[in-house]
Amino acid sequence: MKHTPRKRFGQHFLTDTAVLDAIVRAIDPQPGQALVEIGPGLGALTDPLLARCERLTVIELDRDLAARLRRRTQLQVIEADVLTVDFHELSRQQGQRLRVVGNLPYNISSPIAFHLLAQVEAIVDQHFMLQKEVVERMAAAPGDKDYGRLSVMLQWRYEIENLFEVPPEAFEPPPRVDSAVVRMTPRPEPADVDVALLGELVAVAFSQRRKLLRHTLGRWLEARGFGGHFDVQRRAEEVPVAQYVALAQAVASPSTRPEKTAPEGAVRVR
Structure with missing residues (x-):
């Protein structure tokens, strides 16, 4: 089935196999781990993840794509806006903390990051494809031009690693911005703060x-x-x-x- 990318969902499907391989290597999924993919789309990242971890939970808002994904018996499909998903409850259902991955819609990447921040106790780590500018702000150090509110609010709770950049031509349709892959690992003993x-x-x-x-x-x-x-x-x-x-x-x-x-x-x- 052909799927036309929908602008309202910010859909840009990753198609470059070399980039996909690099992302999977960075995630290094293992059998038995509880992986959750946000915005699986056409399954470009889903398939290689499944080959490594055997089962996967996916969160997809697009009902047509969700219906297509339900045909795969190895997938637990949650058809919902990720900003409404309770990751604590999902972790309880899985019986372990979650590894969260995804090519996030760039128009709501910061709200998703803050939604997960509020539930970080349920998470082992996060690997996301984001707009390069956003990743640079997340990882920026004091004194950098990109250092700001996003840097502080995420770095107090996560170790942030800007892993590698991804050009627009790796997507279909190509976005108008460069992208990057980021790893976010919750700090084991974060400061106790309101x-x-x-x-x-x-x-x-x-x-x-x-x-x-x-x-x-x-x-x-x-x-x-x-x-x-x-x-x-x-x-x-x-x-x-x-x-x-x-x-x-x-x-x-x-x-x-x-x-x-x-x-x-x-x-x-x-």
Whole structure:
């Protein structure tokens, strides 16, 4: 059956066998592992994965493609928007944590990343094909031009590896951007932090990238009566992930609340 790619689903089907082989080698699937593929499409990645792991769960929104995939007895097909899928429940059904892979729709790649971040305890690792620009932002280090909110919010919880780039001609139809494959491995002992608070803090910090943090994050901290120390004479892209996490922890700590007296020697926001 011929399938016409649907723009509303952001469908660009990977057809380059060399790229597919490289992705499968990077994933290195093993029999007995619980693999979940997001957006299997026409099955270009599904088939070589099945050859290695024997069974596979796929999440496909396109009902025509989902119907085609159901013909394969080795597949558990979930016909749904991935943003509605409960990966914790899927992990419980599988009896183990999940390995999540896929050629993600580029128009919703960041929402998918944050959806999985909220359920990361159910995941062993993630291997995704994404827009190259997005992968560069995910993996960027402090001081890089691509370092931003996405970098901080993912790196506090994952080790991010930009594995290799993929040109547009590897797809049908070709996208208008370059692509890249990324590996995301959850950190075994992540910092204990209020994720919502960290997200708010980082969003404020990067809201005006060209200004010193005293104009943005400094005012936000002062409004909260923060009594600790944080150097706001920097720009947002100069602050390492660990310092953002430590600041979020400090903001949440009773010792830095306005009704408490700052300990001797404490330095307030400057």
